[in-house]
Amino acid sequence: MNRHVPVANSVPPGPDELFGDLFVAVQQRRLFGDGKTFPDMEPRRAPADIMAAWDAQRPQGDDELRAFVERNFDPPPPPRLDPPDDQASIGDHIAALWDDLVVTAQPGGPWSSALPLPSPYVIPGGRFREIYYWDSYFTMLGLAIDGRDALVESMLDNFVSLIERYGHIPNGTRSYFLSRSQPPFLALMTQLSRDPAPDVHRRRLAALRREHDYWMQGENHLAAPGASAHVVRLSDDAVLNRYWDASDTPRPEAYAEDVAVAAGADRPTADVYRDLRAAAESGWDFSSRWLRDAASLATIDTCAIVPVDLNCLLYLSERHIAEESAALGDATTAADYRRRADQRAAAILHYCWIAEERRFGDWHWIERRPTAGATAAGLYPLFAGIATPEQAADVARTAERDLLAPGGLRTTTVETAQQWDAPNGWAPLQWIAVAGLRRYGHDALADMIADRWLSTVEAFYDQTGALFEKYDIEHGRPASGGEYPNQQGFGWTNGVVKALLAERDKQRR
Template sequence: MRPDPSPADLFGPLLAKVQERAILPDGKTFVDALPKRPVAEIMRDFAGLAPGDDALRAFIADNFDLPATTETAGRTASAQPVRARIGAMWKELARAPDDLVTGGSALPVQHRHVVPGGRFREIYYWDSFFTMLGLVRDGELELANGIVDAMTDLIEAHGHVPNGTRTYYLGRSQPPLFHMMVELLDDRRPDVAARRLSAMKREHGWWMAGTDELAPGRCAARGARLADGRLLNRYWDPRDTPRDESWREDVATAAKSGRPAGEVYRDLRAGAESGWDFSSRWLGDGTLASIRTTAIAPVDLNAFLFGLETAIAASPDAEAGRYARLAEQRRDAMNRHLWDAEGGYFADHDIDSGALRTPLTAAALAPLAVGAATQEQADSTARVVASHLLAPGGLRTTLVETGEQWDRPNGWAPLQWIGVAGLKRYGHDALALDIASRWVDTVGATFARTGLLFEKYDIEAATVGSGGEYEAQIGFGWTNGVTADFIDGYALLPSGK
């Protein structure tokens, strides 16, 4: 048994049956449930359970405390102006410290923190940075520091920040933005700064594990040494099984693929680690069954790791010089393998073919956000963004419609902020303001109609987003944080007030 067993480790055949029979409408519900008695007793009785879905439903009800199918936070339509509603929602999305519950999937969190909302009942890694933007704007520094302290705890306990604070997320992380959280709070107390710096170094080591002796043309976990010897990173998960929380969906996807099931499962898990779950960025022929995330070196992941290396290099650490060299080596690899000179923007690299994946996506702006681009690259990227990625309601995610939620027509708060931050960094203030204004108007107009804030938006039609494995969630942490940051930073007045 693994030291932090997931529900699949604990309840294997029971979990598979519950998920594959769709006994509960949302696969995340069962894996977030709490067993009412010891796991061994539950599994012993399950082995003798009568066949049939009704018997299984009754068994689940008798043996598990299920979470509410939807969080109450944010579900009541508000008559407040949108900015006031965002400020009021922090107390609804805030959670007290959580202790470890035997048999449950929740990881302990020893600090007050904020969750995204809806089905997302726990801390999520990259969501949290964008949520913190709003917390800082609203003076909720205790909550913001609680999030960073929780992230620090997780890195010290596991070597990385998991995708979310659940045991079933431990095999994967998310875009590494911990260094940006540390920079946002800029806490210079020596003991706090030293602990967070140590966590940044440990997280970097986790992403780079196995790469020191990696031969050209070979991969090791999240590292890929290209044929010319340059090193880039990719997303990865050591497990090659269906995701606990999306078991039924993953089994169905693998069945359609014509590929070894374990290979598909690992690519799905890696896609979830990317935060872009799921997108045409990771697909071969445009269908989810063709997903090949582990064969791609993503531009945004490498940009954020450049940012991490640069942050450590700027610290008083004795190894700062080594991290400065690593950052320059990564910048060189990005210029060689992630810059599309003909198109004039950054893109992903196909590890298998050694070629650039040329479709334009909002990830092209990540190198600008962390300062990895030259001024000429930033100027070219800004022209391309203005011509192709600027939608009526904000920044497009991709130019492709697949039905996956990280594709057109959906727009996402984190990508708006990354784009705006990157453009501002290189002096493209007017375009940055245009994107921020369009996004705030989209959120504001939808809020005026519904009184609610959503996880994602259709930025072509200025309405609620769709697609993916679940309906658009209400809450919602990163939408609130980014929208508050734009409204306050640019003194914007959203549509519908």
């Protein structure tokens, strides 16, 4: 399993830093159809030598620029597609597909944007050639069902390695993702492990505590109300978290898109860029959930919002750290994190429960109000076990009325050009909702969501022989919207389908 391959410990510069105005020229001219292509290309020689040639030659026009890039960079590997199989059942197809999505070799050379990892891992597929943080939890659900325990363990090793090197798990394993993380699912991932070794538990616990420090950086010196990095201290001194990014420049993988959005905004471009990046950290990139005006991405306001899902995940992490610390005999740490979890749960119930609308939602901490509209994120307090039984019953009624679609659970009720809005449905949100509703005994609604989602995915599989990143659950057609086309593969769809099929089989026994 190559678990002891050395990995780099320094924080590498991103391709936008290494290649300056060459990078800007390539991305602004949209030389490649996908803005992720150039940042993922492999330099053939030292960046200083490439930039010296750039300064000397200054290619004119797209053809000359393309020729210069082709002389100095190797293209990234082709997308990992889901190979069609007309004969296999969807479950057997997914079981066979894992090996097509496994990466075992060390990525890239010394100037690559790829971050090296010590162990094999599963990628989402399509244009996503590297491991992604929150995707991987849902992928690992399926790996565990299929008995791929060695891959579950090696992916956990990789995430621990990233925390040990960089202090957090980046959005994905590229240098240009290091300024942010993604929804913190590591604690839940560790619960899929079957490795009982005490030294493994200690190492993972240390990583979880260090990750928690990353999310809470600045907490002790923050006045109320105010925010610092990911931490928000509210007017009653309660502490919750927000999504945030350490950089306030255009995302390298979507450079031209971000510049265009900022040009249409009526506020400083640095603020727009940070809000775009923070939404990318949320995984919901992009959604009306973060917008003041659902029709305009330029009104994005992510850093002003306390998201209910993020805080539920941090609650689960704090609870898990407390439990693991107690099991290892560290009563002091256990008590500290138990207290943190209890305080966070109380704050979530205070700020994120909207009683008059019978739903959980996000809190706009600057304007001191809940954000509008039911979203699938409102099921996270059920998934985390924070909701009261009465609140869970209200959420179930609201979800059935507002979020249940013909093909699964709606992401939001707002139809926009953004991919994390109606009419698109996403595998991870189906799992969170189904698991949360079952936790409170709302099995009938959980079954409806699961059955409708599985019917959607199976219908597309019958038509195409493949699985996809997202689905149009309103109209039964391929999903659209966002910055890139719908992708085949696809890690978290595969994992959630496997987990839901296993659950359905268990019920029928």
